[in-house]
Amino acid sequence: MVYKSKGYTFDMGPSWYMMLEAFENIFQLLGTSSGEHYNTIRLDPSYRVFFGPGDFVDISDDVEKNITLFDTFEEGGGAKLQKYLDASKEKYEIAMDNFIYKDYWHFWDFLDKTLIFKGIKLRIFQNLGKYAKRYFNSERARKIMQYHVAFVGAAPPTSPAIYSMLAHCDMNLGIWYPVGGFGSIVSAFENIAKENGVEIKYRAEVKEIEVEDKHARKVISSKGSHDADLVLNTAELPHCEMNLLEDRYQSYPEKYWKKKTIAPATFLIFLGLDKKLDKLEHHNFYFNEDWDRYFDEVFGKNVKWPDDPSMYISVPSRSDESLAPPGGETMTILVLVSPDINDDDNTRDEYYEKIMDLVEKVTGEKIRDSIVVKKVIAHDHFAGTFHAYRGTALGLANTLRQTALFRPHHKSKKVKNLYHAGQYTHPGVGVPVTLISAQLACQKIMKDIEKEG
């Protein structure tokens, strides 16, 4: 979703453009390429990491420079990084060839010899926190190699080590930027759909999927009633199952969701500024000192609005001047928080001040005196606008127990012509893998059409 105000343009959701081959693959299937629709640039530095006030390092697009940087963290740090990246490349290749592009329906779909043998050898099922400790002694190196997992809605120290493959996506394959922001990608798919005869009904909220004789026959939306031969749901899956279908047709009813680990919500601040921010790059992180405490406040038993959270700060106008008026910047601050804490106007206002104190202290930039546009959202926005379950921003966390077969299937178990795609299904959270999920759902549909007509 793109938010525009007073000449400032904000991506309200994703902003990290990684795993380009997943995007390219989809464009290729549609008979085109991303380059025909938008330009991409590789970011350098890829991102900046703050460990405390004014204390930062830059992760480069050049692996050699990162090796030199890691040598400053600990003795032999550079060689350790190279070894870690080699292993994460191997994991990525195994995952792409044997795991991610595969649909899971039965337990035996899991029984892939290569995945099992190589997976055990590469310790993909080990806990990522322990895995990173095997390679690095320094906290800085460990944190940089683990943070990616927060992108899939899981706690870095307790996630499976298969996600260390994201280090390969980051440092070897690079962090890119689709010029114009993620809205350019959405527009590309919108245009391709229209060119191929798709009629898009904008701002049509689906209210009900009418089922007769175990088949979805009609989709009732705020724009009317639409006959259906087949329904592919890409809205939040808990919403589709619990709110759009009658109880007897729900494959995943409320009791299913209550047992699941739901990914974090996000506290998000969007700011349009009338000055430049020289101390920040396009992508920036602040890694707080005590990760165990912070992740316990987000994922653990002591959930609360964290006092000293890690955070992501994006200033995309550093790479793309079209996003802000001349001399200004667009800025987004994202804090992962538990979905199980109360969000209301007062809490958000108070938390905003706390986070801005922290951002100004850590980055050394005075920001609050230059704000032209300000928007602050959290759980309520996601629940109200997108029907997000419990206000989560990232859906179903990609934990080991919620991977592949253990995620909702691409096809309803109770409604024969109802299919699902999106971040709740396999492979999970993040734009590139959500596109793969759509591809898998389409393959399932084509197979069923061939089989059943």
Ligand SMILES: Cc1cc2nc3c(=O)[nH]c(=O)nc-3n(C[C@H](O)[C@H](O)[C@H](O)COP(=O)(O)OP(=O)(O)OC[C@H]3O[C@@H](n4cnc5c(N)ncnc54)[C@H](O)[C@@H]3O)c2cc1C
């Ligand atoms: C703040 C934020 C930052 C993120 N950053 C990144 C990132 O940098 N890189 C990355 O790869 N991923 C990122 N992600 C994750 C990524 O955006 C998601 O995993 C991905 O967009 C999920 O796609 P989806 O199609 O499943 O769901 P969505 O993109 O949420 O799409 C679901 C759509 O369904 C619509 N809908 C819901 N109910 C109805 C209804 N009843 N009728 C009609 N429509 C309905 C919603 O309005 C929504 O448009 C981020 C997510 C958030 C929230």
